[in-house]
Amino acid sequence: xxxxxxxxxxxxxxxxxxxxxxxxxxxxxxxxxxxxxxxxxxxxxxxxxxxxxxxxxxxxxxxxxxxxxxxxxxxxxxxxxxxxxxxxxxxxxxxxxxxxxxxxxxxxxxxxxxxxxxxxxxxxxxxxxxxxxxxxxxxxxxxxxxxxxxxxxxxxxxxxxxxxxxxxxxxxxxxxxxxxxxxxxxxxxxxxxxxxxxxxxxxxxxxxxxxxxxxxxxxxxxxxxxxxxxxxxxxxxxxxxxxxxxxxxxxxxxxxxx
Amino acid sequence: xxxxxxxxxxxxxxxxxxxxxxxxxxxxxxxxxxxxxxxxxxxxxxxxxxxxxxxxxxxxxxxxxxxxxxxxxxxxxxxxxxxxxxxxxxxxxxxxxxxxxxxxxxxxxxxxxxxxxxxxxxxxxxxxxxxxxxxxxxxxxxxxxxxxxxxxxxxxxxxxxxxxxxxxxxxxxxxxxxxxxxxxxxxxxxxxxxxxxxxxxxxxxxxxxxxxxxxxxxxxxxxxxxxxxxxxxxxxxxxxxxxxxxxxxxxxxxxxxxxxxxxxxxxxxxxxxxxxxxxxxxxxxxxxxxxxxxxxxxxxxxxxxxxxxxxxxxxxxxxxxxxxxxxxxxxxxxxxxxxxxxx
Amino acid sequence: xxxxxxxxxxxxxxxxxxxxxxxxxxxxxxxxxxxxxxxxxxxxxxxxxxxxxxxxxxxxxxxxxxxxxxxxxxxxxxxxxxxxxxxxxxxxxxxxxxxxxxxxxxxxxxxxxxxxxxxxxxxxxxxxxxxxxxxxxxxxxxxxxxxxxxxxxxxxxxxxxxxxxxxxxxxxxxxxxxxxxxxxxxxxxxxxxxxxxxxxxxxxxxxxxxxxxxxxxxxxxxxxxxxxxxxxxxxxxxxxxxxxxxxxxxxxxxxxxxxxxxxxxxxxxxxxx
Numbered sequence: 098x099x100x101x102x103x104x105x106x107x108x109x110x111x112x113x114x115x116x117x118x119x120x121x122x123x124x125x126x127x128x129x130x131x132x133x134x135x136x137x138x139x140x141x142x143x144x145x146x147x148x149x150x151x152x153x154x155x156x157x158x159x160x161x162x163x164x165x166x167x168x169x170x171x172x173x174x175x176x177x178x179x180x181x182x183x184x185x186x187x188x189x190x191x192x193x194x195x196x197x198x199x200x201x202x203x204x205x206x207x208x209x210x211x212x213x214x215x216x217x218x219x220x221x222x223x224x225x226x227x228x229x230x231x232x233x234x235x236x237x238x239x240x241x242x243x244x245x246x247x248x249x250x251x252x253x254x255x256x257x258x259x260x261x262x263x264x265x266x267x268x269x270x271x272x273x274x275x276x277x278x279x280x281x282x283x284x285x286x287x288x289x290x291x292x293x294x295x296x297x298x299x300x301x302x303x304x305x306x307x308x309x310x311x312x313x314x315x316x317x318x319x320x321x322x323x324x325x326x327x328x329x330x331x332x333x334x335x336x337x338x339x340x341x342x343x344x345x346x347x348x349x350x351x352x353x354x355x
Numbered sequence: 356x357x358x359x360x361x362x363x364x365x366x367x368x369x370x371x372x373x374x375x376x377x378x379x380x381x382x383x384x385x386x387x388x389x390x391x392x393x394x395x396x397x398x399x400x401x402x403x404x405x406x407x408x409x410x411x412x413x414x415x416x417x418x419x420x421x422x423x424x425x426x427x428x429x430x431x432x433x434x435x436x437x438x439x440x441x442x443x444x445x446x447x448x449x450x451x452x453x454x455x456x457x458x459x460x461x462x463x464x465x466x467x468x469x470x471x472x473x474x475x476x477x478x479x480x481x482x483x484x485x486x487x488x489x490x491x492x493x494x495x496x497x498x499x500x501x502x503x504x505x506x507x508x509x510x511x512x513x514x515x516x517x518x519x520x521x522x523x524x525x526x527x528x529x530x531x532x533x534x535x536x537x538x539x540x541x542x543x544x545x546x547x548x549x550x551x552x553x554x555x556x557x558x559x560x561x562x563x564x565x566x567x568x569x570x571x572x573x574x575x576x577x578x579x580x581x582x583x584x585x586x587x588x589x590x591x592x593x594x595x596x597x598x599x600x601x602x603x604x605x606x607x608x609x610x611x612x613x614x615x616x617x618x619x620x621x622x623x624x625x626x627x628x629x630x631x632x633x634x635x636x637x638x639x640x641x642x643x644x645x646x647x648x649x650x651x652x653x654x655x656x657x658x659x660x661x662x663x664x665x666x667x668x669x670x671x672x673x674x675x676x677x678x679x680x681x682x683x684x685x686x687x688x689x690x691x692x693x694x695x696x697x698x
Numbered sequence: 699x700x701x702x703x704x705x706x707x708x709x710x711x712x713x714x715x716x717x718x719x720x721x722x723x724x725x726x727x728x729x730x731x732x733x734x735x736x737x738x739x740x741x742x743x744x745x746x747x748x749x750x751x752x753x754x755x756x757x758x759x760x761x762x763x764x765x766x767x768x769x770x771x772x773x774x775x776x777x778x779x780x781x782x783x784x785x786x787x788x789x790x791x792x793x794x795x796x797x798x799x800x801x802x803x804x805x806x807x808x809x810x811x812x813x814x815x816x817x818x819x820x821x822x823x824x825x826x827x828x829x830x831x832x833x834x835x836x837x838x839x840x841x842x843x844x845x846x847x848x849x850x851x852x853x854x855x856x857x858x859x860x861x862x863x864x865x866x867x868x869x870x871x872x873x874x875x876x877x878x879x880x881x882x883x884x885x886x887x888x889x890x891x892x893x894x895x896x897x898x899x900x901x902x903x904x905x906x907x908x909x910x911x912x913x914x915x916x917x918x919x920x921x922x923x924x925x926x927x928x929x930x931x932x933x934x935x936x937x938x939x940x941x942x943x944x945x946x947x948x949x950x951x952x953x954x955x956x957x958x959x960x961x962x963x964x965x966x967x968x969x970x971x
Contacts, residue, residue, distance in 0.1 A: 129614060131614035131615060134614065134615055135614060135616070254612065255782065256748060256749075256775040256779075257774075263632070264591070266594060267598065270408070270595050270599060270679070271598065273407075273408040273409050275387060276681065279678075279681060280387070287681060315590065315646065318682050319591060321682070322591070322682060422702065430708075431708060431746045431788050433705055433744075433746060435701060435702040466939040466940065468703060469703065578968055579968075605944065606936065606941070606942050607936055607942070608750060608936045610746065610747050610749050612747045616747065619747050621746075621750075626936075626943070628946075633934070637751065637775075637776075638774075638906075638932075639773075642934070655949075660946070660949035
């Protein structure tokens with residue numbers, strides 16, 4: 098019913114990432130075929146060869162890990178009316194930002210790339226919002242395909258994206274999962290952003306906060322609870338930083354270690 | 356009606372017979388805990404459960420409930436959704452029974468919430484007497500809910516070999532007559548019943564240091580009590596305490612649309628005053644921003660606000676909020692702290 | 699089958715007027731000729747697919763003319779969608795809900811209106827009713843404060859109020875510009891300019907949350923008894939009928955006990971102001 102020329106043109110871009118979020122979108126296109134009735138994909142390296150530059154919405158997967166990538170992000174920002182960060186790497190820096198909290202970026206680079214380390218350009222990991230203005234984000238590692246579809250609908254309706262600001266515990270409790278923390282197992286559910294349907298705790302794995310931390314989390318209370326669950330301080334910090342290592346104020350320090 | 360009894364072996368056939376005509380919802384085991392689920396096999400029924408993660412209010416106010424369907428476009432149209440599933444809730448504890456009585460009041464006072472009341476009318480409650488406390492967190496004795504004289508259609512009390520069945524309504528009597536094979540209680544069974552009911556009393560402990568009836572007046576003087584800041588420091592604002600509460604009923608409403616943006620549904624969801632956005636308006640103002648104010652609101656609702664509007668305390672003493680809190684915030688301890696420190 | 703209290707009735711938007719860059723006035727056809735509202739009441743407004751929100755009724759029952767008016771600021775999903783509407787559109791409405799202004803208690807009294815910003819929207823309903831029944835009331839004073847000249851609502855009516863001999867109307871803006879030669883300063887700067895008989899004055903105020911404290915200080919400073927001050931409060935609402943819990947002010951429900959409250963009755967509620 099939506100005519101071809103009224104479809105919103107969208108494009109997908111990737112930076113430092115596993116491309117799993119884009120794979121989830123390929124998957125969503127199979128389960129929600131009618132997505133293609135409302136949007137026209139003009140660029141999607143992972144799924145097609147054509148390349149159009151007249152997109153209105155840009156979905157960007159991946160974090161920014163080198164200075165030279167910034168230019169590409171600026172161009173995307175210039176063209177797109179709406180830039181959506183897709184997935185944990187683009188949204189929070191994701192696991193990539195773990196390198197920011199290593200003692201030395203140079204040593205990390207050498208650890209990863211061996212004697213070819215100098216061939217590879219590296220700078221501290223940034224979520225894309227640290228490089229360009231971002232209008233919306235779809236969190237998660239990987240994203241939830243239902244949530245992707247919901248965000249597309251909301252954006253087309255002119256609404257806010259509709260990403261929850263409340264914690265995973267809400268969804269976990271509604272599912273009547275037996276609480277992992279109460280069973281002495283570590284879980285970041287109380288301070289991590291919901292929207293995943295508490296998928297990890299539902300299957301018995303504690304939440305690792307891949308969808309980011311809720312606004313105004315009570316981090317001290319969370320640390321106390323994890324301490325109670327038997328985690329050492331190092332283990333607590335490891336869990337806190339798994340997906341949420343990026344801090345704006347650490348960039349300067351990290352840059353000096355390269 | 357005369358006191359009747361059901362042989363223990365008659366419970367399964369009763370449930371099975373009810374399942375012919377009703378959705379039967381009853382406690383089932385889930386890992387180390389219990390949940391109310393729709394019965395598919397009467398053998399899964401666990402009348403020996405301690406407590407459930409969520410209370411049976413979910414039967415009457417589903418966690419996600421469709422209010423209406425609509426079409427969008429030039430001439431938008433909206434239609435009520437009012438689907439009622441005849442239901443028997445089997446094995447409700449008396450604290451939860453009280454919770455449902457309060458919800459009945461909330462959803463019918465002033466404006467009739469047809470979505471709730473229509474389902475309520477087709478929902479029958481078969482409760483069961485607790486002969487010992489479910490755990491140390493229950494404070495039903497304080498809240499006057501460790502037994503019940505009303506609010507049920509049928510009420511079961513377990514004796515050594517039989518269940519005594521008490522009918523609270525005509526509908527209950529009819530259910531028992533139609534689906535069960537009860538017989539009149541013998542004198543010996545009546546004596547055993549009295550003995551059991553008498554013996555249970557000392558097994559339950561008072562947890563509050565004062566009479567619950569004093570709560571509204573005590574809280575009236577406690578709006579600026581330092582305990583709220585202390586709770587705010589510890590609270591993770593995860594919303595679990597309100598989600599598991601049998602007397603919390605706050606909800607949010609949101610529209611969902613199809614991919615072509617031509618039609619959709621209006622859904623209501625459980626909401627929680629513990630979540631940061633609960634009292635925030637579109638303009639940006641948040642009328643209950645801090646965790647301390649939100650915890651205060653929860654306890655005030657339970658001990659004062661609900662009482663002022665509905666003439667009943669908003670807490671039934673089930674202990675779920677205490678059990679579920681990973682930060683170990685206890686409504687009982689909080690109330691006691693306020694009571695002990697009062698001037 | 700009984701109709702659900704949550705299902706709105708679809709009504710036609712007859713006219714949309716842009717009042718400021720952020721506010722539009724929607725004229726909506728009343729379903730049965732009359733909405734039958736009291737000034738101060740609100741409607742739950744729906745755009746299907748977008749959502750629902752409470753909006754105060756801005757028109758006076760005395761000027762109903764088969765329609766009513768809602769003044770809407772663009773601040774969220776629903777109000778954004780409303781601003782994108784064109785006249786002729788159908789929107790969903792439920793209501794009117796809540797306690798409005800107690801007009802009966804105001805007859806024979808002097809009235810002092812002190813709206814700030816969008817707070818004029820619900821007060822305008824009462825102001826126009828008072829003007830239409832002018833003989834039933836004593837002196838009428840309006841003190842209106844807006845952020846800047848561009849933000850002034852209902853300019854035509856403001857002109858009319860300014861010109862009337864039987865209404866004293868003073869307007870101020872927080873920040874002036876080259877088009878503005880009137881008062882500059884927050885609303886409280888207008889109070890020293892008026893003389894009132896406090897014992898016989900009923901004051902009515904509505905505005906952003908931060909404003910109330912200062913306006914109340916002025917009103918009380920003028921000697922107006924607490925029981926003669928009325929406020930219209932804003933809260934989040936999802937149902938409008940005392941069920942969803944969002945609008946609670948301690949044990950009060952803004953949707954049922956308000957949105958209009960008497961200051962003497964609400965001042966003990968610390969969550970109110």
